[in-house]
Amino acid sequence: MNILILGATGFIGSVVAARLAADGHAVTGLGRNPARARLKQPAIDWRRADLSRMAKPEDWGDLLEGQHVVVNCAGALQDGLSDDVAATQADAMLALYSAAKRTSRPLIVQISARTTGAAGNLPFLATKRRADEALAASGLPYLILRPALVLGRNAHGGSSLLRALAASPLVLPLIHADSPVETLAVDDVAEAVSRAVTGDLRGNIDLAADEILTLAELVRLHRQWLGLPAARVFSLAPWLARPVTWLADMAGLLGWRSPLRSTAMTVMSEGIRSAKAESGLTTTSAAAALSANPSGVQDLWFARLYLLKPLTIAGLSVFWLLSGLIPLLALEKTSAHFLPFMPDATATALTLATCLIDIALGAAVLVRPLAKRALLGMLAVSFAYLIGASLLEPALWLDPLGVLVKVLPSILLTLTALATLDER
Incomplete structure (x- = not known):
């Protein structure tokens, strides 16, 4: 099949693209800066595009031509110099759905998130919810996947922060240390998309492993994965994070995508939970996801340098x-x-x-x-x-x-x- 992947250079999108290409599909990858991805994955047809500038159906005409499936792995956590949340996650998607109905009506696979809770009205989740609802009402064949916190060999955003916190010397300073967190291996997301392409999955699916860890337990697990000795968790009052969150938000306005911005902290304040139901998919625990890819010295360097950057x-x-x-x-x-x-x-x-x-x-x-x-x-x-x-x-x-x-x-x-x- 011909498959178009939005956000194909990202943490989840790159793994999904590699899996679908390995399955034998003709994959077109969309990204804002695909030059390096083109060198790493030459089997994929890479196209450069910015979703925030694709708010009209006609912007999608050429890209959708001949495509059987469109997988949306793109997203933006918070508005900033480099990101427009509403344009990327809602306006572009509505334009895509409209254009798709005029063409071959491809299957749309949307990688979304749980859009309720304390952060439900923030732009990040509100725009995802708007796009999900529009997709469900579009009449197009679709699958909406809502994965929990995604872990993989690589790291980005929240998973990068987990590694950085795990590498803290002497103690583990955590805000919301007892917040519940559900996780999922990135390969499980790729498996779900692969199954959707073959027609096995449709509708709305929340994906998470069959375990609930606290943030402290998850950080300790990453510390063990890095090969560092156990350290005591030092719980910090949430108000202590406010100056850091403010600075991260200011950095976001200058184009830096910090996982310490206010949207991420609001989500973490109540934990990351799903409303998963039986889907027939096998999921991987956090420990198994990490142990499947043993850490190397490069991971330790990354963890120690992440917050120094x-x-x-x-x-x-x-x-x-x-x-x-x-x-x-x-x-x-x-x-x-x-x-x-x-x-x-x-x-x-x-x-x-x-x-x-x-x-x-x-x-x-x-x-x-x-x-x-x-x-x-x-x-x-x-x-x-x-x-x-x-x-x-x-x-x-x-x-x-x-x-x-x-x-x-x-x-x-x-x-x-x-x-x-x-x-x-």
Whole structure:
């Protein structure tokens, strides 16, 4: 069969795409940045598209041509610079359903979520509910899957945060440590989609393993999987998370998709539960899902670096902002370093230019779409500073305050930020 997968570069979508391709189907994968996915899975026909810009039926015409099944694995947790929740999860889906009814009326498989509870009225779940209800009323053949917290070999979002918390030194600091959590292996989701393609499943299905763990138990399980010694859970009052959640929301407005944003915290406040009924599907427990893919040192590195990554970006931003702002407070004194080599006006202009460059880089690195270019700019400017200072005033290497020496660790920190920048 010809199958179109939305969000095929994501955590769930990439596994579903690989499974359906292995089943012998002709798979077309849709994603905003499929270049790397094209290298990893060349058997899939990759197309670049942004669902938030596909709110009209005519936007779907060419993509739906000849497709027998459409699997929607795309989603957005919260509005931000990189995401429009309503456009992605509701408007685009309604346009898709309308276009599908005009073509071959393909089967629509929607990867959704439980849309009730404390977070039910937040945009993330409200838009999913709107799309689910529209699909059920569309007259198209459909399957709506509502998986619990999905675990797999890779990690993204909530599963990444679980690993990061599990790798905490000495103690495990948790908010809502006793919240109930149901889980599901990502391969179980792929199996359900595979079964739907062959006609075995239709309707609405909540998917979860036959166990309920607390958040603390799930984090301990991940800690064991990472090969770390047992640690005591340190329960934190929910109000302590508010500053972190606020910062995560602000980062979201700049394009960073943190699992610590307010929507995720609201969902976790009451736990992750399902209303699963008999579906005939075999599900995998959390312990079995993890043990099926033993961790390696790369997993330990990822877990330990995950929460350091935003601190690294923020630290670099502060460093560059201050390095540009502080000299402006004493512009004449700072420009004096250039006076032996150029006129006063030129020295002042050059000093002002370098300060503005530093400030621009410090601000740009906070904006997710600009972060890579900003980091590369930091490297280029750092090496330019080192080379220029070495040629014009080499005595600065011996300055007691380490004016030039301090640039070297900042270069290493910038390289670390570049190495950990990718999210998928």
